[in-house]
Amino acid sequence: MARRAAVLAVSVALLASSVLTACSTQAPASGTDGSGRGDSDGKITLGFAQVGAESGWRTANTKSVQESAEKAGITLKFSDAQQKQENQIKAIRTFIQQKVDVIAFSPVVESGWDTVLREAKDAGIPVVLTDRAVDTKDPSLYKSFLGSDFVKEGRSAGEWLTAEYAKENGPVNIVELQGTTGSAPANDRKAGFAEVIKGDDKFKIVASQSGDFTRAKGKEVMQAFLKSHKDIDVLYAHNDDMALGAIQAIEAAGKKPGEDIKVISIDGIKDAFVAMNQGKINVVVECNPLLGDQLMDLVKKVAAGENVPTRVEVEEGVFTQDQAAEALPSRKY
């Protein structure tokens, strides 16, 4: 009887251990102190919810994330939300169900993320924000933000303009192509630019509308601006793709971009440097999309339960027409 009881006890113990093992291989395996993540051979799985493929900047950003994950030996689950917040939220929920080790994403707009970020936190999955920020009262919902200072980019655009027109009385009539409505880059680039030009009332923003960061929409909105404003002096575009679309509309209207209408843009994609070299764009404020390596470093640290900086900013510059030719060959995106 005692032997049967002993056999039974061993069987129960074996059964229990196999169930736990099964659970732990499905759930993220914990490190020695229970803080680390990754599967049994330490390989980390990252769920990345990308905004979409709306611009040259985004294409370069996606390529950087994918190549850096490969280089870092991180398994990447990637989703493209086609610039829709509901698709990004769906992707994050899928990553939670798949029990990935870390979630990273570039929030298409600033608001509306607390619920899904709380779901990730409750599931014990750390989140890293890249490129764009979220507007939340609970900073514990993500471990770090990696990206640019968009207000500074807007200020740099404004500073070029005030210097360019320092000796002129004005008025200087500006049209503004805003990025995606509600997105951090659109909100902040608008604010930074306005902050700099408000000091001199010769600068007047006569029209400001979203071109959704795309060439097609940038061209369409610029066509409307040209129809309703005969005396445009400057175009301020929140990204190169909208500026390049707008240039097509300016030329179709028989005006010279870069001369009749000065063009200020942000991002620094190759096509913008080519246009600058042709005299069609006057200044490009760089916004670096090549965040992949820094993101993977953060992901590894977060997966290991290490503390990371809450904000990691990328280096970027400002390029004027006279610098375009020399800079173009070394541009990486």
Ligand code: GZL
């Ligand atoms: C900025 C990024 C913006 C780019 C656009 O970091 O979010 O989105 O400026 C892109 O080109 O579409």
